[in-house]
Amino acid sequence: METHVIGFPRIGARRELKKAVEAYWKGAADRSSLEDTGKRLMEYAWKTQKEAGLSLVTVGDFSYYDHILDMALALSLIPSRFRKEDYPHDLDLSFALARGDRERNIPALDMTKWFDTNYHYIVPELEDSSSIRLAEHTRIEEQVHLARSLGYRVKATLPGPLTFLSLARETGERPRWSFADEVGKAYATLLSRLAPHCEWIQMEEPILATDLSSPQKQAWASIYAQLSDHTERILVACYFGPVGENIELLLSSGVRGIHLDLTREGVEVLSRIPEDRVVSLGVIDGRNVWRTDLEAAARIVEPEVARRGEDKTMLSSSCSLLHVPIDLELETTLPDYIKEWLAFAVQKCRELSLLARHLTNGETGPEWESARKAAEARRRHPEVMIPRVRERVASVTGAQLARSLPFADRKALQQEKLGLPLFPTTTIGSFPQTPEIRKVRARFKRGEISREEYETYMEGEIERVIREQEALGLDVLVHGEPERNDMVEYFAELLPGYCTTTNGWVQSYGTRCVKPPIIYGDVHRSEPMTIRWITYAQSLTSRPVKGMLTGPVTMLKWSFVRDDIPARDVAFQIALALRDEVADLEAQGITVIQIDEPAIREGLPLRRTQWEEYLTWATDAFRLASSGAAPGTQIHTHMCYSDFEDIIEWIARLDADVISIEASRSDMQLLEAFHRFEYPNDIGPGVYDVHSPRIPGIEEMYRLLKKALEVIAPGQLWVNPDCGLKTRAWEEVRPSLTNMVEAARRLRKEYDGGK
Ligand SMILES: Nc1nc2c(c(=O)[nH]1)N[C@@H](CNc1ccc(C(=O)N[C@@H](CCC(=O)N[C@@H](CCC(=O)N[C@@H](CCC(=O)O)C(=O)O)C(=O)O)C(=O)O)cc1)CN2
Numbered sequence: 001m002e003t004h005v006i007g008f009p010r011i012g013a014r015r016e017l018k019k020a021v022e023a024y025w026k027g028a029a030d031r032s033s034l035e036d037t038g039k040r041l042m043e044y045a046w047k048t049q050k051e052a053g054l055s056l057v058t059v060g061d062f063s064y065y066d067h068i069l070d071m072a073l074a075l076s077l078i079p080s081r082f083r084k085e086d087y088p089h090d091l092d093l094s095f096a097l098a099r100g101d102r103e104r105n106i107p108a109l110d111m112t113k114w115f116d117t118n119y120h121y122i123v124p125e126l127e128d129s130s131s132i133r134l135a136e137h138t139r140i141e142e143q144v145h146l147a148r149s150l151g152y153r154v155k156a157t158l159p160g161p162l163t164f165l166s167l168a169r170e171t172g173e174r175p176r177w178s179f180a181d182e183v184g185k186a187y188a189t190l191l192s193r194l195a196p197h198c199e200w201i202q203m204e205e206p207i208l209a210t211d212l213s214s215p216q217k218q219a220w221a222s223i224y225a226q227l228s229d230h231t232e233r234i235l236v237a238c239y240f241g242p243v244g245e246n247i248e249l250l251l252s253s254g255v256r257g258i259h260l261d262l263t264r265e266g267v268e269v270l271s272r273i274p275e276d277r278v279v280s281l282g283v284i285d286g287r288n289v290w291r292t293d294l295e296a297a298a299r300i301v302e303p304e305v306a307r308r309g310e311d312k313t314m315l316s317s318s319c320s321l322l323h324v325p326i327d328l329e330l331e332t333t334l335p336d337y338i339k340e341w342l343a344f345a346v347q348k349c350r351e352l353s354l355l356a357r358h359l360t361n362g363e364t365g366p367e368w369e370s371a372r373k374a375a376e377a378r379r380r381h382p383e384v385m386i387p388r389v390r391e392r393v394a395s396v397t398g399a400q401l402a403r404s405l406p407f408a409d410r411k412a413l414q415q416e417k418l419g420l421p422l423f424p425t426t427t428i429g430s431f432p433q434t435p436e437i438r439k440v441r442a443r444f445k446r447g448e449i450s451r452e453e454y455e456t457y458m459e460g461e462i463e464r465v466i467r468e469q470e471a472l473g474l475d476v477l478v479h480g481e482p483e484r485n486d487m488v489e490y491f492a493e494l495l496p497g498y499c500t501t502t503n504g505w506v507q508s509y510g511t512r513c514v515k516p517p518i519i520y521g522d523v524h525r526s527e528p529m530t531i532r533w534i535t536y537a538q539s540l541t542s543r544p545v546k547g548m549l550t551g552p553v554t555m556l557k558w559s560f561v562r563d564d565i566p567a568r569d570v571a572f573q574i575a576l577a578l579r580d581e582v583a584d585l586e587a588q589g590i591t592v593i594q595i596d597e598p599a600i601r602e603g604l605p606l607r608r609t610q611w612e613e614y615l616t617w618a619t620d621a622f623r624l625a626s627s628g629a630a631p632g633t634q635i636h637t638h639m640c641y642s643d644f645e646d647i648i649e650w651i652a653r654l655d656a657d658v659i660s661i662e663a664s665r666s667d668m669q670l671l672e673a674f675h676r677f678e679y680p681n682d683i684g685p686g687v688y689d690v691h692s693p694r695i696p697g698i699e700e701m702y703r704l705l706k707k708a709l710e711v712i713a714p715g716q717l718w719v720n721p722d723c724g725l726k727t728r729a730w731e732e733v734r735p736s737l738t739n740m741v742e743a744a745r746r747l748r749k750e751y752d753g754g755k
């Protein structure tokens with residue numbers, strides 16, 4: 001029986017990739033040293049898979065920035081604003097596409113969420129003038145040759161053509177589907193080049209887990225028809241949800257291999273797959289960190305193995321392991337009892353091969369037994385079920401889900417209190433997390449400096465941020481979040497029911513990583529979490545400083561969440577903890593409170609039929625966290641990293657007084673939604689793309705604001721960046737915000753005589 005994973009994390013167990021790429025960007029390392037690191041990381045991944053006992057290694061999942069971007073390059077899909085000749089090497093071109101080119105003043109490609117995950121891919125652009133053809137050299141071929149030269153049995157992996165085309169953006173008149181033919185040809189050429197060196201070629205087609213339109217289905221048929229010479233070797237991987245009815249489409253392509261995500265789909269679907277096909281059973285969860293209940297997994301797959309035969313079944317992870325940390329062994333501070341419950345990528349590879357050995361020769365042994373015991377211990381642990389917390393969630397009332405007055409009345413009260421000008425300016429929360437700030441935090445964590453020294457340093461940083469904002473002339477200030485390693489992890493460290501890792505890094509985009517905390521028990525608040533910092537910041541200035549919290553849905557989505565109670569209940573537990581924090585902030589005289597919910601959109605189920613259920617509890621959780629606030633308290637929220645057009649009505653239902661929302665990178669595409677739906681509350685569509693080192697000009701931001709004013713009333717419009725500034729440098733932030741404030745002033749002159 002073949003065993004494989006859909007993909008393995010590429011960042012390295014100690015984030016070697018991040019360090020190498022950032023050194024290259026800074027000019028501190030040359031290309032060959034970067035490529036050496038790349039090779040070592042690929043070799044590490046293959047060796048790990050092989051040593052764990054997997055029969056195939058997966059090749060092509062490595063990328064220096066993003067694998068979708070690499071595929072765009074392989075297909076020669078380079079937007080015309082970039083000129084290939086301007087860059088010494090494809091690597092430099094790909095970094096410029098991803099990050100924008102500051103010297104030449106060329107904006108980056110857009111970046112957005114990969115399905116319902118916290119991973120971001122670079123959005124390929126389809127221009128009227130684009131012509132898709134396979135590049136002479138592709139990174140995937142290089143990787144396959146390297147793996148072959150090291151003697152591995154190779155399964156190559158590629159973003160599937162339908163998924164690729166579906167996720168690209170049309171920038172002109174030409175519809176995406178008109179590219180299907182060229183895409184099919186390019187893939188066919190690539191497949192013939194790869195086929196001699198691979199046992200399998202995996203096409204990752206998670207788009208099959210979504211509702212497909214009829215043009216999409218036609219495109220599928222026409223593209224896969226062009227790949228018919230290679231059907232014997234193709235393994236189409238559907239993951240992140242049930243393939244459902246799309247199984248017919250998948251089967252019609254005639255491909256021999258079919259991978260399904262059995263953590264998100266029942267086994268019934270397997271009976272629809274003819275017995276001449278090879279089925280890859282994705283039973284080890286690639287999206288979570290819980291140790292697999294191997295006995296349960298064996299029960300699921302045994303009948304299928306018996307029916308189809310060992311030579312026609314493969315065992316696999318549900319999806320790529322890109323979404324989980326690499327090695328549990330590197331965790332030194334997790335309590336032992338929790339560590340027993342977990343498996344990271346390396347451990348998941350071992351689970352897979354143990355499961356295969358169990359199925360082929362009945363092996364059980366100590367590992368098998370300890371997996372069973374761990375599952376049982378977890379079920380019975382006292383922190384997992386706290387009656388007081390369960391009761392509070394059970395007794396939530398409808399009244400707790402609504403503010404006491406409607407928006408119009410609140411707005412008048414708030415305006416009286418705050419006295420803000422037309423087109424108020426603000427930022428999203430974080431200011432640059434300088435290397436120095438991180439160093440100080442690292443020293444505090446290592447016990448090298450005292451808590452007092454740490455706090456004094458952070459207060460100094462807050463004061464500096466307040467003075468900077470006053471000098472810039474911003475209207476609603478923030479404290480800058482220097483004390484937060486991450487907006488989710490920070491709160492997770494303070495909330496019982498959560499635990500955090502020391503090295504559990506997962507790639508978020510490019511070189512940016514996060515350490516998703518783990519929700520293992522009932523979550524509740526044991527002490528105030530932000531009061532000390534926010535009240536200090538407010539004491540320094542007469543302008544309002546926003547209290548800054550991370551919302552319940554984001555706290556849940558950006559964590560590894562327990563699988564034993566409904567997500568809704570976990571969200572409500574967190575919401576109640578936040579509700580108490582909001583009350584404390586108010587009691588301390590804070591009049592503006594922002595509750596960030598950037599992850600609401602990515603939590604949306606991939607199938608429309610499930611949207612309503614999710615959006616109902618997600619918006620209720622936000623309202624539970626925020627609605628305890630008095631009507632005169634201004635509640636803000638913030639969203640980014642996704643397309644929000646299709647859920648704008650639900651966003652309105654959050655009933656936040658003000659929302660700041662990402663819009664600049666997609667040139668205010670968001671505003672299309674306002675033609676069909678009049679957004680009722682105040683809103684600041686971002687005018688400054690914080691993911692690029694480029695400094696936006698006054699004129700550019702002014703133009704975006706004018707565009708916004710076509711659908712948003714002047715009294716409703718706020719002026720702010722797309723997201724927080726933590727990844728930027730002060731040298732970029734200062735001029736950018738100066739320009740942003742100036743753009744707002746220009747508008748005020750026009751609409752209000754400059755008041
Ligand atoms: N959880 C989460 N998900 C999210 C986002 C988010 O903000 N949080 N935003 C979106 C993604 N955007 C992101 C933006 C920035 C970073 C980011 O800056 N990540 C940092 C790590 C942030 C962090 O946790 N920093 C820690 C640890 C820092 C660190 O690396 N320390 C050094 C030691 C420092 C020293 O001694 O010099 C080390 O371990 O090597 C801290 O500040 O304390 C990075 O990759 O560089 C991540 C995601 C969507 N998903």
Ligand code: MET
Nearest residue numbers: 428429430596598724725
């Ligand atoms: C990813 S959303 C970020 C919101 C947070 N308040 C920040 O400014 O960093």
Ligand SMILES: [Zn+2]
Nearest residue numbers: 598640723724
């Ligand atoms: Zn954001």
